[in-house]
Amino acid sequence: MQRLFRGMSIAAGLVQGSDVADQYLYGEDGTAAAGPEQYLAPDGSLWRLPDLVARIAAPAAGGPGGSLWRYTDAIPVSQTAGWWQVATLGEGGTPLVLEQEHGWSVGLKVEYASPTGSFKDRGAVVMLAKAREWGVERCVVDSSGNAGAAVAAYAARLGIRCEVFVPAANSPSKLRQPESHGAVVHRIAGSREDVAAAALEFVDREGAFYASHVFNPYFYEGTKTYAFEIWEQLGGRAPELLVLPVGNGTFVLGACKGFRELLAAGLVDRVPRVIAVQAEGCAPLARAHAAGGRLEPVQTRPTVAEGIAIAQPRRGAEILAAIREAGGDVISVSDEQVLAARARLAARGFYVEPTAAASYAGWRAVAPALEQAGFRGTVVLPLCGSGLKS
Numbered sequence: 267m268q269r270l271f272r273g274m275s276i277a278a279g280l281v282q283g284s285d286v287a288d289q290y291l292y293g294e295d296g297t298a299a300a301g302p303e304q305y306l307a308p309d310g311s312l313w314r315l316p317d318l319v320a321r322i323a324a325p326a327a328g329g330p331g332g333s334l335w336r337y338t339d340a341i342p343v344s345q346t347a348g349w350w351q352v353a354t355l356g357e358g359g360t361p362l363v364l365e366q367e368h369g370w371s372v373g374l375k376v377e378y379a380s381p382t383g384s385f386k387d388r389g390a391v392v393m394l395a396k397a398r399e400w401g402v403e404r405c406v407v408d409s410s411g412n413a414g415a416a417v418a419a420y421a422a423r424l425g426i427r428c429e430v431f432v433p434a435a436n437s438p439s440k441l442r443q444p445e446s447h448g449a450v451v452h453r454i455a456g457s458r459e460d461v462a463a464a465a466l467e468f469v470d471r472e473g474a475f476y477a478s479h480v481f482n483p484y485f486y487e488g489t490k491t492y493a494f495e496i497w498e499q500l501g502g503r504a505p506e507l508l509v510l511p512v513g514n515g516t517f518v519l520g521a522c523k524g525f526r527e528l529l530a531a532g533l534v535d536r537v538p539r540v541i542a543v544q545a546e547g548c549a550p551l552a553r554a555h556a557a558g559g560r561l562e563p564v565q566t567r568p569t570v571a572e573g574i575a576i577a578q579p580r581r582g583a584e585i586l587a588a589i590r591e592a593g594g595d596v597i598s599v600s601d602e603q604v605l606a607a608r609a610r611l612a613a614r615g616f617y618v619e620p621t622a623a624a625s626y627a628g629w630r631a632v633a634p635a636l637e638q639a640g641f642r643g644t645v646v647l648p649l650c651g652s653g654l655k656s
């Protein structure tokens with residue numbers, strides 16, 4: 267057993283304890299991190315955080331009221347420092363609307379009701395509360411989408427200066443949200459990779475904090491609360507199936523981690539199966555999953571589900587492993603399926619951006635076969651981004 271710091275120990279990847287004043291990141295070779303400026307482990311891998319044993323009270327009747335901070339004991343930020351209380355906009359606690367389809371109870375989790383309009387708020391608030399705890403004064407983000415908007419909003423609340431790096435070709439309307447929160451926008455000529463390189467160069471040169479939802483594992487400590495809320499809203503049990511969109515995997519990795527932590531705490535007796543959904547135009551994970559897990563470069567073409575069009579997901583192997591462990595599958599859906607799913611949701615009163623209809627399209631694609639095979643139960647899927655932004 268390795269003691270990493272006060273009040274916490276790691277044994278077989280499980281960590282217990284709640285008032286976490288220090289980071290306890292580790293790389294693939296098991297090294298612990300020194301400070302927030304190290305966005306990569308010394309061996310060049312991305313940092314990960316071990317699973318906690320979820321410390322959560324019995325489900326509240328009709329829960330979850332309130333924000334995701336009802337689970338403070340299960341989130342590794344310092345209670346003493348308390349920066350989350352400055353940061354919070356009441357994120358989390360999203361509605362779970364139940365419908366009946368194909369013999370299943372279908373729980374639509376209305377993530378677009380989040381303060382900045384997407385589920386990225388869950389991750390951003392935890393990551394930035396942690397950054398503030400570390401004394402960070404300036405952060406860098408290279409997303410003009412929902413992640414950039416969420417990071418800019420919480421950075422503003424915490425008095426952290428936010429620098430957003432975007433492709434010069436980006437439509438100006440996408441930048442209105444982060445700019446209105448006071449973020450400084452850097453327009454970079456070239457490809458998406460050139461933008462990422464410019465952001466990292468700035469991070470290295472200026473000693474700024476890289477507030478990346480892909481690199482920084484504290485982001486997943488926020489997205490895991492999606493699992494806790496589902497467990498609580500179903501009266502203290504896991505659904506049979508989760509359907510989730512996947513691009514960089516912040517949602518899939520967080521949701522799987524959340525259910526593993528509930529399992530470790532004995533609060534569920536199994537983790538739900540996971541079906542992750544990609545867009546046909548850009549489906550490296552679906553391809554790799556079908557090929558036994560080998561990630562390879564893929565041909566891509568534009569898709570309406572642009573939020574999940576990630577050709578080379580940095581955590582690809584980790585995502586595939588999490589899905590395999592959950593007995594899951596990765597499928598892809600066409601733009602026609604996504605747009606039909608979006609229209610169907612709109613006809614039921616839900617207004618989502620195209621990317622956020624991908625998981626519902628995935629459910630529609632697998633549901634008839636599940637029904638025919640006699641499978642029944644509860645499936646939960648997120649409506650993860652607002653149609654008002656698109």
Ligand SMILES: *Cc1c(COP(=O)(O)O)cnc(C)c1O
Binds near residue numbers: 413514517576621651
């Ligand atoms: C970020 C995002 C996704 C994809 O999440 P990943 O972390 O890239 O897997 C899906 N839908 C919406 C609306 C998003 O903002």
